[in-house]
Amino acid sequence: MSVPILKQGEILIASIQSALSDRELVELRDELADRVGRLRSRGVVIDVTALDVLDSFATRTIRGIAYTAKLRGAKTVVVGIQPEVAFAMVQLGLSLDGIATALDLEEGMLLLQRWPK
Amino acid sequence: MNALCPMYNREREIKVAVEGERTLQGGGARVDDLHRIRELLERYLSPMIARSMLQKALRERNLSQERFRSGDAYKIASLLRRGVTLFVSEGDRATALQEFDALCQDIRPSVAPCYVNITSENDISVVRNEARRLCESAGAESYAIQKVTTIVSELARNIVGYAGRGKMELVPVTDPDRRIIVRASDEGKGIPNLELVLSGQYRSKTGLGRGLLGTKRLADRFDVKTGSTGTLVVAEIIL
Structure with a gap:
């Protein structure tokens, strides 16, 4: 597993360190779905600060992670989308509709903690 | 003065490096390009504005004098064009931009497909x-x-x-x-x-x-x- 997943209280933090291959992204999805159940987590933060490209596949997989986590009872926040990446996503017509986003890890954690239970 | 004002100190270092480097082997041609950009800027702008524009561009491109490679001058030049548009007085602007573009053309690296x-x-x-x-x-x-x-x-x-x-x-x-x-x-x-x-x-x-x-x-x-x-x-x- 190339993405470290940290546990902080009821929140899981997946910090993507480098550009991931498609297989690694899918692995991350499965691993998170599993851990949400095992560790009884209520929130997931996916930190994509280090990703230099979010193309249609990556966006779709991240959306998949968020929906999977939701069905398992956890809320997901995507943090750290870089300005250039956001710009390209808009131009590409990609969106993360219905998925919470925050500027960085700190904001994302705050958002999850304030979320009504 | 230098001790009190690190910014100034750094600017001096860059200036010294630009001028000193020309005599060194190897890096000469590359730093020469930087020198040409600087000369052009200083012809149309006050030395202080020219210097700070150059520094800002170096920083933005994550470059330093020590690791200056061929093609780097061009990377900086592409950032400086906007500064030339903004800061050169209206009367000189067209000529300055023309000269600047000619210089860019000249130092443009050829990138292989x-x-x-x-x-x-x-x-x-x-x-x-x-x-x-x-x-x-x-x-x-x-x-x-x-x-x-x-x-x-x-x-x-x-x-x-x-x-x-x-x-x-x-x-x-x-x-x-x-x-x-x-x-x-x-x-x-x-x-x-x-x-x-x-x-x-x-x-x-x-x-x-x-x-x-x-x-x-x-x-x-x-x-x-x-x-x-x-x-x-x-x-x-x-x-």
Whole structure:
């Protein structure tokens, strides 16, 4: 597993360190779905600060992670989308509709903690 | 004074480096380019503004005098053009820009085109990294780099997902405008419903269909030729 997943209280933090291959992204999805159940987590933060490209596949997989986590009872926040990446996503017509986003890890954690239970 | 004012100190160092380096071997020609930019700026701007513009550009491009390589001067030049537009007085502006563009033309590095065979999913990130490297050496700005790398990523993924294998070519062109041409070709079965895909109505099960439409949206020029013996997608991005 190339993405470290940290546990902080009821929140899981997946910090993507480098550009991931498609297989690694899918692995991350499965691993998170599993851990949400095992560790009884209520929130997931996916930190994509280090990703230099979010193309249609990556966006779709991240959306998949968020929906999977939701069905398992956890809320997901995507943090750290870089300005250039956001710009390209808009131009590409990609969106993360219905998925919470925050500027960085700190904001994302705050958002999850304030979320009504 | 230097101890109290580190900024000033650094500026002096750069100046010394620029002038001292010319006598050194190897780095001479490269730093000479930087010197030419500086001379031009100082002809139209106060030395202080010229210096701080140059420094800001060095910082923004993550460059330093010590690690100055050929092509770096051009990277800086592409950032400085806006400063010339903004700070040179209106009367001199047209001439200054003309001279500046001529200088840029002169110091522009020639960037070799790049070819990558796409045979597996791993090649997607290989070609993406190549695209980034090529854009950077062509002096592209971050948003343009982002467009190119995203397009390259989408097209490479389409090759892997649909045709299995194919080729990608990245060709930097400077005439008439500075741009990168991305060619993705494969010998797969072709795209049967191209019009539908490009209309945006199409949703493939794998989500791959959106990539082509996205590429069309991101690119400044876009063309697809597809048939039962293969597909060629050409996308051009102006830098």
